[in-house]
Amino acid sequence: MNISIIGTGYVGLVTGVCLADLGNEVTCIDIDDKKVNLLNNAIPTIYEEGLEELLKKNVTNNNIKFTTDFSTINNSEIIYITVGTPENENGEANLKYVYNAIDKIIENLKNDAIIIMKSTVPIGTNDLIEKRIKKLENKYKIDIVSNPEFLAQGTAINDTFNASRIVLGVNNKDVQNQLKKLYEPFKQPILFMDRASAELVKYASNTFLALKISFINEIANLSERIGADIKDVTKGMSYDERIGKKFLNAGLGYGGSCFPKDTKALLKIAEKSDVDLLTIKSTVDINEKQKYRLINKINEKGFKLENKKVAILGLSFKPNTDDIREAPSIKNIEKLLELGSNVSVYDPLVNGKIKEIFNDSIEYFNTPEKALEGADYCFVLTEWEQIRNISSETFISSMSTPIIFDGRNCLNLKGNSNIEYYGIGR
């Protein structure tokens, strides 16, 4: 099939290379010409396992190309929209990039096509887009489909080829048949429903996962007070299949480009319909507090932060991604600097991105050992494998005093008599 994808970020690029790899002719359009140039030379603009090989293969085979030229959408049977929908100041989803993309389609498209919305948009947005298109364009038949994306950064290629489900909000039988043809090679369950339900599936799924995280963080904070160990508590819970074990790791809460904005956007959507989503409100509140759990712990213990050296290990919002959007590291560094600490950091991938924010106000190191040198405290903020594997001897020999605050409960140091170790909920 001839496919255009508008927006070549985490979702657009991964979707593009996977569809190209299945033999479709894919054109990815972005407004960022630097990105487009790199991608045409098969240089990945994001880090995702397996992306580089897949990109190289499909650029070489001419199955995928990248451009800033919107006129290339002509002859496309399918046009995906995968632009960002970041948070507005009031918590609503900002749809300016989506509407810019739609206007470009209206300006340039000269044939019938199906527009597939993969960006996460508030319920009713695709109906509004349909009205906008109908008002401006009556020569061609354009159908709008809601197709929320469920990939997770860090496992995005695998998630695309092995998704748990493909949700398609579309009523028209002809369009359903064309989409079946497009998605059959993925061999995944396809769920057809109306557009509003499909749009809500995305928000409900993300907020439910966020709720699990906030729930277990509350139980972790209780565990600490009553002398329980949250790791044992979650292990005990997880044997019940109704509960499961995923998204029940106590820590510093959720970050990234999706959960923080989608939880708040759903609250706004509900507010407009006069519905009070109490669980989601609490989810957001708990998460806001949880980011600062390690600093609060230090205060509770009466330890000083002023003029102390804090080594931060892990800066991306989770392991195996180069994304720092809403990463707890940013808020923690800001707060530590405000409290007069000296901060040194290590991350296997994103030191450069963090340097764009903090410049020379903190020190950046390419190895954990160097970041830990002479530190009074260590904060573990991301459970990269390189960090999980640091030996107790490294902490002891590198730090001035081996006091470790493990914000991801990923180090096996509890009970080590030579280290003062504090986890979350244990």
Ligand code: NAD
């Ligand atoms: P991103 O910020 O990584 O990428 C967006 C891209 O769109 C950028 O390259 C930007 O230059 C481009 N862009 C902006 N306006 C444009 C326009 N008018 N025309 C062409 N290109 C334009 O965003 P992302 O993380 O890929 O997220 C995209 C959408 O998918 C969001 O709605 C997000 O909520 C949703 N989503 C993201 C993930 C994820 O893990 N990142 C998962 C599921 C759903």
